[in-house]
Amino acid sequence: MWEYQIVKAESSGAFLVSMNAAGRENWEAISGAYGVSESTKVSLGHGMPVSTRTSVSMWVALLKRRLKE
Numbered sequence: 832m833w834e835y836q837i838v839k840a841e842s843s844g845a846f847l848v849s850m851n852a853a854g855r856e857n858w859e860a861i862s863g864a865y866g867v868s869e870s871t872k873v874s875l876g877h878g879m880p881v882s883t884r885t886s887v888s889m890w891v892a893l894l895k896r897r898l899k900e
Contacts, residue, residue: 846890858894
């Protein structure tokens, strides 16, 4: 049997730190992806001007490790 975990980070450095820490705990990456969201206009309401939310990068990996029996 396997157990699964998802690792997410907004920078490659933080992602590598998280992945290395998971590797020391016997987690194995089985899938990974990098994506960037689009910039969007955001209204804060209450008479505040419309602002732009900048795009956000995200590193994501699916990890697995064998359950201890």
